[in-house]
Amino acid sequence: MKLLLIGYGNVGKAFRRLLHEKRDSYPILQNVEIAGMLTRQGLMVGDKENFSPDKQITVLEAIDFINPDVIVDMSAPNYKDGEPSVSAYIKALSRKIHVITVNKAPLALKFREIFEVAERTGAKIGFQGTVMSGTPSINLFRIQPVAEVSRIRGILNGTTNYILTRIYEGLSFNEALKEAKEKGYAEEDPTLDLNGFDAAAKLTILSNFIMNRSIRLGDFKFKGITEISNEEIRRAKSEGKKIKLIAYADNYIIQVSPQIIGPQDPLYYIDGVENALEIQNEIQRIIIRGPGAGPTNAAYGALTDLVLLLEGCL
């Protein structure tokens, strides 16, 4: 099974390392090979730790040139139009090349269009890495079939949850943001995390997949944490409460917004970069929590999708 990796940043490097580490001990991975790696610098044919481009070609050309069985998209999200990933997925899926992605933008913008192609050809899409990194959320639904989900609710962005936690603990917003950057929990430009955009993209993907909706990022309003004052967080604390950025969807409402919640709410206890998702279906309410960030976690999400694909269970 030939992979074409798109993007070779921290997640791409972690994925390559994990794949090499695991290939020896897990027979199911033994026939997997990285046939090419593509970055903005071009395509490198084969599998080497240090990237050096062999050809200056686009991702669409690279699909022709490598003819992979799977493309693994670990490139940074482009929320303008999801390109070049959207076109790459459509080209790949229409040829029955499977797609595994940790890149949220294509699925948050063009979920139905992409899945329609996959359904037509039978190609599979793995996207655990787009939501809660390797913590089962997308894939949790694969083992909870034939029960209608009426509501999902969660903390889906690690950066803002870390900042809110640290303000609660006494830092100012700027100190908390600075610390988050130093620890690698916030990017140099953290706008898309802080304004709720990232959480909204994840909620869009989850709702479309778990609740069978047809939502595009932009169809609903979302708020981030930038308008919360330290004072509001302290006041909530003095009342035994916390402010959390809550993503929520049921059959009528979809929203991301800061909420004041108390200790009777399981999400009250999700601090730092941890994420959590509550799923209410007709049978039960389950809650899963785990790390919501980190390149190794996201890479592990992509690797689990690869194993499920090889098992025929994506």
Next chain:
Amino acid sequence: MKLLLIGYGNVGKAFRRLLHEKRDSYPILQNVEIAGMLTRQGLMVGDKENFSPDKQITVLEAIDFINPDVIVDMSAPNYKDGEPSVSAYIKALSRKIHVITVNKAPLALKFREIFEVAERTGAKIGFQGTVMSGTPSINLFRIQPVAEVSRIRGILNGTTNYILTRIYEGLSFNEALKEAKEKGYAEEDPTLDLNGFDAAAKLTILSNFIMNRSIRLGDFKFKGITEISNEEIRRAKSEGKKIKLIAYADNYIIQVSPQIIGPQDPLYYIDGVENALEIQNEIQRIIIRGPGAGPTNAAYGALTDLVLLLEGCL
């Protein structure tokens, strides 16, 4: 696909009802039929709501007579030797008849023996319903492959957790037990819950499956909640703590015992009949929580196994 149901108590009835409800809307279930139902009264051929035996035969004879594709064991556990289920599984699996079970005893007593037969013939075993009912725990591991689990820890028995919660809230042990019986959370003879046996059986199954161990119920000591005084629970409470019956296994230790835990521990917040499982692997720590009891939940666990089996993902 022909099913033979073994046992037709609350879980069996809930399973049959769920299967009928879901068959209309989920194409994957459309070719599933209940070909026979077996209780201690005998075998009923076919699928009727009100059980009336057609033949006085044993489960081994019923397998020959019905020749099912799957046996679904919803009978009560026999912890003496796991019979007649152990013999039924071995007979079924050796003929490549799949097994789905919510009955803990056979797997807690003879896990390796049963799985060896399945591995030889390629028959599958679904057992989500044995641990945490329909809350993904066993099956969670199916979507978290190729990461070594170093530790599991959880609250796996709903009855004792309910009783501990109610004592914490002010009831006496006897009042709490009485209430648990009234609400259907404790059986008429609650010994196996109260003495830790049920949690130990679940921990045995989990450890064998998730951590690839070869443990039999009886190989390790376990304690229940019968020796805890109300006074100890109140004292823990006055120190801001709770006593919980914790199941724990790593690569060296396996135990079930009451533990005093504080609010920094995620299991502190698991109250009533809720269950939770913490899984530490080399990549991440994830925690799943959800209902740990109830016939509909257990039946849903068996139904999810059936769907995964039909998808080829057990």
